[in-house]
Amino acid sequence: MKLLANIRRLLHRRYIRATVGLLIVTPIVLLCIHGSNKILLNGPDTAQHDLQIITTDGPRIYADDHSKGNDILLTLVRNSELTDMIDTIERFEKSFNSKYHYQWWFMNDEEFTDEFKEAVELKVSGGARFIRVPTEMWSYPPNIDQKKAAASRENYKKQKINYGSSESYRFMCRFNSGLFYKLPELVDIEYYWRIEPSVHFDCEITYDVFKYMRANKKLYAFNMALQEDIRTIPSLWNATMNFFRQNSQYVASKNNAKFITDDDGSTYNLCHFWSNFEIASLGFYRSQAYEDFFKFLDSEGGFFYERWGDAPVHTLAASYMIPAESLHFVANTGYMHSPNQDCPPDAEIRDVLHCECSPKRDFTWHEWSCVNKFFEVNGYVKPNTMANLKKAYPYIFNSMVA
Ligand SMILES: Nc1nc2c(ncn2[C@@H]2O[C@H](COP(=O)(O)OP(=O)(O)OP(=O)(O)O)[C@@H](O)[C@H]2O)c(=O)[nH]1
Numbered sequence: 101m102k103l104l105a106n107i108r109r110l111l112h113r114r115y116i117r118a119t120v121g122l123l124i125v126t127p128i129v130l131l132c133i134h135g136s137n138k139i140l141l142n143g144p145d146t147a148q149h150d151l152q153i154i155t156t157d158g159p160r161i162y163a164d165d166h167s168k169g170n171d172i173l174l175t176l177v178r179n180s181e182l183t184d185m186i187d188t189i190e191r192f193e194k195s196f197n198s199k200y201h202y203q204w205w206f207m208n209d210e211e212f213t214d215e216f217k218e219a220v221e222l223k224v225s226g227g228a229r230f231i232r233v234p235t236e237m238w239s240y241p242p243n244i245d246q247k248k249a250a251a252s253r254e255n256y257k258k259q260k261i262n263y264g265s266s267e268s269y270r271f272m273c274r275f276n277s278g279l280f281y282k283l284p285e286l287v288d289i290e291y292y293w294r295i296e297p298s299v300h301f302d303c304e305i306t307y308d309v310f311k312y313m314r315a316n317k318k319l320y321a322f323n324m325a326l327q328e329d330i331r332t333i334p335s336l337w338n339a340t341m342n343f344f345r346q347n348s349q350y351v352a353s354k355n356n357a358k359f360i361t362d363d364d365g366s367t368y369n370l371c372h373f374w375s376n377f378e379i380a381s382l383g384f385y386r387s388q389a390y391e392d393f394f395k396f397l398d399s400e401g402g403f404f405y406e407r408w409g410d411a412p413v414h415t416l417a418a419s420y421m422i423p424a425e426s427l428h429f430v431a432n433t434g435y436m437h438s439p440n441q442d443c444p445p446d447a448e449i450r451d452v453l454h455c456e457c458s459p460k461r462d463f464t465w466h467e468w469s470c471v472n473k474f475f476e477v478n479g480y481v482k483p484n485t486m487a488n489l490k491k492a493y494p495y496i497f498n499s500m501v502a
């Protein structure tokens with residue numbers, strides 16, 4: 101009796117009541133959040149799923165070759181990167197484009213110099229186009245408090261985070277996240293392949309990846325995948341969860357969510373497709389689903405108050421909105437973007453593809469890479485041996501041995 105009376109007296113104290121209340125309410129709130137994230141992992145019924153790819157029916161850019169779609173190679177680059185750009189073009193023409201002659205378009209926030217344009221035009225086999233990015237796509241949206249953004253950059257500088265103090269890097273990441281595909285020059289483009297200056301592909305690419313994607317209804321293709329520096333995106337996961345909780349119609353059933361979370365949606369495991377390489381349907385980026393997502397993220401301000409990269413932004417969107425079977429891993433290319441190199445560990449593959457790289461440097465199948473996870477969580481066969489390629493990727497296998 102005395103014990104009961106003591107407990108009752110304690111509960112009369114306000115702070116004890118508040119603590120007890122918190123102890124009861126917190127697990128319920130967590131359960132609700134956790135529970136609803138779990139729904140996101142599976143997505144609603146297919147019938148509810150609402151990813152409407154925007155198709156274009158403008159003029160064909162390869163009028164002389166109807167087997168091709170309106171697909172292009174696309175590079176954002178500065179005039180000062182001309183030497184690296186030429187090196188990349190020469191190598192990429194050798195490993196892929198000398199067979200297919202896709203047009204290569206270039207974007208810049210400044211006017212391209214004549215020197216740049218002339219040098220590039222001499223090297224591309226499918227024609228070049230030069231696009232000036234308008235200032236409104238390379239500046240602050242009206243909701244951003246620029247003083248707060250500057251203070252955040254100072255803070256990032258002190259922490260010595262890569263490009264933490266850079267304003268232009270943030271414009272670039274926002275442009276790549278939600279704007280480039282809105283350039284009027286790109287209105288009729290269907291698929292694009294992003295290529296950065298100074299990357300190279302050290303193996304031969306034996307099939308037309310654009311045609312493969314179209315024929316197999318793929319919407320997004322990646323190459324390397326690794327973990328993001330959490331300090332650049334502290335609030336991105338929560339923002340993403342808030343968006344998808346409010347817009348669950350955009351979550352694909354059988355999505356790729358298990359690639360990005362190891363605890364049923366509570367936290368982000370930081371895995372992202374490294375978007376310096378990216379082949380994607382611009383119809384996906386133009387969809388209402390992606391547009392709503394980008395607008396939501398933009399209104400949060402994280403491109404400027406933090407340092408959100410387009411790689412995690414694209415990855416989170418693609419992993420939730422696109423059915424996993426419409427994602428494509430472009431294997432065995434010998435892709436190199438410093439400091440990471442892809443180099444097929446399988447000697448037969450290296451031989452067949454004439455790779456000029458050292459398998460000791462391979463990052464793709466390294467334990468720190470997220471590529472293994474993509475195959476494991478989705479139950480897909482890894483394209484890392486000739487036998488596996490033959491079994492699960494016959495089109496690609498046949499192109500290799502032809
Ligand atoms: N025109 C223009 N292009 C830029 C600017 N900043 C970056 N880029 C391009 O945007 C792409 C990504 O920039 P990078 O500096 O390579 O960023 P990153 O890949 O995260 O970092 P790195 O490890 O340095 O390669 C590259 O194609 C750059 O050439 C800029 O201010 N103007």
Ligand SMILES: [Mg+2]
Nearest residue numbers: 296297376437
């Ligand atoms: Mg780069």
